[in-house]
Amino acid sequence: MIGSVDSLPAAINTAPDSDLVRQLPHAFTGMHHNGVMRIGILTSGGDAPGLNAVIRGAVLTGSQTGSAEFVGFRQGWKGVVEADIVPLGRHEVKGISKQGGTIIGTSRTNPFEGAGGVDRVNEVMKDNGIDALMAIGGEGTLAAAKRLTDAGVRIVGVPKTVDNDLSATDYTFGFDTAVGIATEAMDRLRTTGDAHGRCMVAEVMGRHVGWIALHSGMASGAHVILIPEHKTSAAQIFDWVSSAYDRGRAPLVVVAEGFALDTMTDIHSERGLDAFGRPRLGGIGEMLAPMIEEATGIETRATTLGHIQRGGTPSAFDRVLATRLGMASLQSALDGKWGQMVALRGTDIVTVPFADALGTLKTVPENRYNEARVLFG
Ligand code: F6P
Secondary structure (H helix, E strand, O other): OOOOOOHHHEEEEOOOOOHHHHHHHOOOOOOOOOOOOEEEEEEEEOOOHHHHHHHHHHHHHHHOOOHHHHHHHHHOOHHHHOOOEEOOOOOOOOOOOOOOOOOOOOOOOOOOOOOOOOOHHHHHHHHHOOOEOOOOOOHHHHHHHHHHHHHHHHHHHEOOOOOEEEEOOOOOOHHHHHHHHHOOOOHHHHHHHHHHEEEEEEEEEOOOOOOOHHHHHHHHOOOOOEEOOOOOOOHHOOOHHHHHHHHHHOEEEEEEEEOOOOOOOOOOOOOOOOOOOOOOOOHHHHHHHHHHHHHOOOOOOOOOOOOHHHOOOOOOOHHHHHHHHHHHHHHHHHHHOOOOEEEEEEEEEEEEEEEHHOOOOOOOOOHHHHHHHOOOO
């Protein structure tokens, strides 16, 4: 089963929290800033609520303990390649953990494209007296970070994605917030659906995995949840919708953007590829709605929640997780754990090599889907 704790790669536990802070002032003695490590932070890829809390956690810990100082690269790897650097001290991170987005901006820039590459990254770090990078990002970002680390660049990573699809961590920050937003939206869709006696189709994000769909669908009592891990026939969907309708309910169908019907050879993607060569998803909900209406005779509407799921205030869970990851990532840098990212295992923060975090997506296990499926229809 992919994504179970048992299947995860061996991890190295960081010190317990109390030890973490105690160790910080003594942990770093090298380089050229009187024992204070100078770290450049970047946030890269799609934003996720909690990015600012990671930044604040790392910056405040470095400043409280006198172990590290920070600068920010603007717009992800773009800022690294273009040496677009901003100060990042106590003042800049004041009160930001409750803010969505990222105060240093992000982009889907690949650091190996255009004027980028290992030599350019080394040059920018050297010119600006930067000892190490802290890369906060998802799969694409960490893959680029791994390539740079393999070439000798000092990088520690913090996993980020609302999709919750990174296999080396139990949860990524941003996921809990996205599920909360999607659930609230579905509660609203249900009241308007009830009022009109309509079938409502809600499409959520998640790329190639169905975590957001599964959790928001379960939370909102959806009558059908469709996820990429489980191809389903149109006839089965119509059955579930009709059965809910016949019981007097306004059917709610939650569909993940990466879902495909069993007759489809590929996922629904009409908007080309992103900078990392991955398909831009979206539109399966709009595709399914008229099919459902035609087959069942029930008036049906589709809503694509889209980027609303990534915007606004992070949940308390995400703020706490992100803050802890920021603090632990600083410890990783002070310990010289280059090429490793921090991760959540149970309630502990651990470190795992980039290589172990990449390659295998954390998909929804069959038993989790079957558990939800009992309530469909
Ligand atoms: O990976 C996070 C995510 O929000 C996916 O769920 C979605 O498919 C994608 O990013 C959207 O990307 P963009 O913000 O580039 O449109």
